[in-house]
Amino acid sequence: MTSLALASGSPLAAAAQPGTLSAAVIPGNHPLQQAWTAWKTLCVTPEGRIIDGPQDAVSHSEGQGYGAALATLFGDVETFERIYAWTEANLAVRSDALLAWRWRSTEMPHVNDRNNASDGDLFYAWALVSMGRLMGRNDLIVRATDIARDLARTCIVTHPDGSGALLFLPAEVGFDFDGGYVLNPSYIMPRAMREVAHVTGISDLDAAGQTGVMMIEALAQSGLVPDWVAITANGLSTPPPRFSFDAGYEAIRVPLFAVWSGNPQSQAVARYLAAVQANSDVAGSITVFDRASGRPKEVSNDPGYQAVSGLVYCAATTGFGAPIPQFSTNQPYYPATLQLMSLVAQAEMYPKCVPL
Secondary structure, three states, X not given: OOEEOOOOOOHHHHHOOOOOOOOOOXXXXXXXXXXXXXXXXXXXXXXXXXXXXXXXXXXXHHHHHHHHHHHHHOOOHHHHHHHHHHHHHHOOOOOOOXXXXXXXXXXXXXXXXXXXXXXXXXXXXXXXXXXHHHHOOHHHXXXXXXXXXXXXHHHEEEOOOOOOOEEEOOOOOOOEEOOEEEEOHHHOOXXXXXXXXXXXXXXXXXXXXXHHHHHHHHHHOOOOOOOOEEEEOOEEEOOOOXXXXXXXXXXXXXXXXXXXXXXXXXXXXXXXXXXXXHOOOOOOEEEEEOOOOOOEEEEEOOHHHHHHHHHHHHHHOOOOOEOOOOOOOOOOHHHHHHHHHHHHHHHHHOHHHOEO
């Protein structure tokens, strides 16, 4: 078992400062609106359900949260309202304020597992606080506050080492074991956690986000940040066998979210870029790396994955222009969403990284 220390003195602890709220919305006349329209055609039903086609056309709280957040960033109130209405009617079925993580059209009941997914809840709350402030909708702020409060109650726990550091669990149920927890580094979206905490007053979200950033930086000291990791009183280690320790489809969000949160100099970003550049002769975009060696294990031609590496490279270096391909609907929900997020982050925060 590989053991990694979670250093409390990580340089990222000081860098993770409370951020300002998202005030920028992609203007209605911005060229990126065309990509937003295309993404909606690919992923959003008239009722407001975001469909993950390759996953048996299911819907999940992740997709609903991503869709609501993107609708807010694009100032698309009508689409936001449809996504919000569908989500409230179909996923807000728990006894608390959180969302059930998955909805299947082919099963009755459509929700057969009421466990939540904390990243879906987080992005959904981020969308609600952002749209609530943009539109002066206090009801959205209240709903987001309820979500944040229940996230803190059910999915934030203290570090097993007794330090009092707060950890962000992937869900209420299923990620604890004797002596520790299993965590997903890509569930840490520092900017969203800061902003939701700022608006709702649920400060534990920001604190857990800061611990998450320190965890990510500690992991990056010895290799690529993995999809999943175990944490015990002794530190970070390989997770149980059913959880991937590769740097794969989950972990690709880590450098994207670091850059989108204003931290392109993250060690996790540097590790990811080094692995991409070391395999520059590989055709396509590497979607799964062996964590320790950096060798590629899976490759995709979907442009969304290239968009992430292109943005991250430009944001972390001194060059101008980024090799971000034109948005395409000829790809599934997940890479299409990563591509749109990359384009939004570029337009909002990295003007030097104009797509080439």
